[in-house]
Amino acid sequence: MPKRRPRIVLAEAFDAPAVEKLRAVGEVVVLDACDEVHLKEAVADCDALLVRTRTTVTRAVIESAPRLRVIGRGGVGLENIDVDAARKRGIAVVYTPNASTDAVADLTVGMIIGLLRNISGCDAMVRRGSFWEARGGSCSREMSELTLGIVGMGRIGRAVARRCRNGFGMTILYNDIVSPGWLDFVATPVTKDQLYAHADVVTLHVPLTEITRNLIDAAALKEFKKGTLLINTSRGGVVDSLALAESLAAGTLAGAALDVFDPEPLLADHPLMLVPNTIFTPHIGSRSVAGLARMNDVVEDVVRVLQGRSPLYPAWLGEDDPIPP
Numbered sequence: 001m002p003k004r005r006p007r008i009v010l011a012e013a014f015d016a017p018a019v020e021k022l023r024a025v026g027e028v029v030v031l032d033a034c035d036e037v038h039l040k041e042a043v044a045d046c047d048a049l050l051v052r053t054r055t056t057v058t059r060a061v062i063e064s065a066p067r068l069r070v071i072g073r074g075g076v077g078l079e080n081i082d083v084d085a086a087r088k089r090g091i092a093v094v095y096t097p098n099a100s101t102d103a104v105a106d107l108t109v110g111m112i113i114g115l116l117r118n119i120s121g122c123d124a125m126v127r128r129g130s131f132w133e134a135r136g137g138s139c140s141r142e143m144s145e146l147t148l149g150i151v152g153m154g155r156i157g158r159a160v161a162r163r164c165r166n167g168f169g170m171t172i173l174y175n176d177i178v179s180p181g182w183l184d185f186v187a188t189p190v191t192k193d194q195l196y197a198h199a200d201v202v203t204l205h206v207p208l209t210e211i212t213r214n215l216i217d218a219a220a221l222k223e224f225k226k227g228t229l230l231i232n233t234s235r236g237g238v239v240d241s242l243a244l245a246e247s248l249a250a251g252t253l254a255g256a257a258l259d260v261f262d263p264e265p266l267l268a269d270h271p272l273m274l275v276p277n278t279i280f281t282p283h284i285g286s287r288s289v290a291g292l293a294r295m296n297d298v299v300e301d302v303v304r305v306l307q308g309r310s311p312l313y314p315a316w317l318g319e320d321d322p323i324p325p
């Protein structure tokens with residue numbers, strides 16, 4: 001009897017070369033809907049499930065897939081996958097942790113400069129015919145005068161620090177729960193309270209976890225130096241958005257730039273919509289041509305697992321392997 005070819009379910013789009021690599025090792029099924037009901041039905045006899053950002057792989061989905069050997073996430077954050085449920089079943093979870101690092105770091109630097117120089121505010125005033133008023137009201141500090149506080153000195157935090165220290169001469173403070181090891185730029189580790197108290201700009205690069213949910217809440221915001229700028233390109237849930245709106249309205253924070261919201265999209269009547277000195281982007285951090293292309297690389301690891309080889313970027317491998325931070 002011929003050996004059964006693995007069945008591979010794609011819940012979201014991957015590029016043609018990536019799909020070809022999967023077709024070389026199994027039968028590929030492309031879904032046209034990725035809600036839980038469709039997903040549970042589709043994974044019933046699948047060996048591999050591939051998702052990007054919009055699909056949530058719940059425990060119920062995992063429990064509906066008795067043959068599942070690997071879940072591939074084209075992207076960085078893993079909060080849309082119940083990694084714990086996968087671990088309990090011994091299902092490998094693989095992802096593309098390096099795909100978005102440069103794209104998110106670039107956007108973060110753009111947001112810092114955008115807030116500092118009030119680029120979108122000036123743009124709106126120029127369009128309204130208030131050219132001289134905008135110019136007269138505009139006089140900012142320079143990047144090299146500022147202290148940047150980085151919460152989460154992982155891949156993206158380090159890429160931001162490298163740009164801001166080596167490119168702009170900023171002073172870098174950072175906080176992380178694990179040591180980032182040797183750094184190829186000058187930066188000082190501090191506690192979160194020290195970081196909030198001393199940074200002119202605070203930028204968030206932590207994953208969304210039970211510990212980091214609402215990390216920046218009303219109590220944390222009270223510790224911030226008056227006039228601080230906050231950048232969040234990590235996950236919306238890391239910031240208490242109502243507390244942030246209050247802090248901006250009160251003028252405690254001087255501005256905030258957000259790429260991520262909870263929920264997404266930001267609701268039209270959310271108080272943040274009414275506060276000044278904000279820049280909002282629609283979760284575009286990872287959306288560079290090269291960054292999106294790199295997310296297709298997850299198929300390499302899916303193929304490796306299906307062939308019984310070790311994946312290069314496991315979030316979870318098997319019973320005895322730790323989940324990397």
Ligand code: NAD
Nearest residue numbers: 076077100152153154155156176177206207233234285286
């Ligand atoms: P990473 O795992 O390399 O770094 C995260 C760092 O945060 C780690 O060093 C970790 O130790 C640290 N950390 C975790 N909990 C912490 C805490 N309570 N206090 C301080 N530090 C803590 O991840 P990364 O590649 O740098 O990505 C960071 C996050 O950025 C991702 O988890 C994802 O949510 C987000 N992201 C957003 C976009 C976007 O489109 N805006 C794209 C990619 C990633």
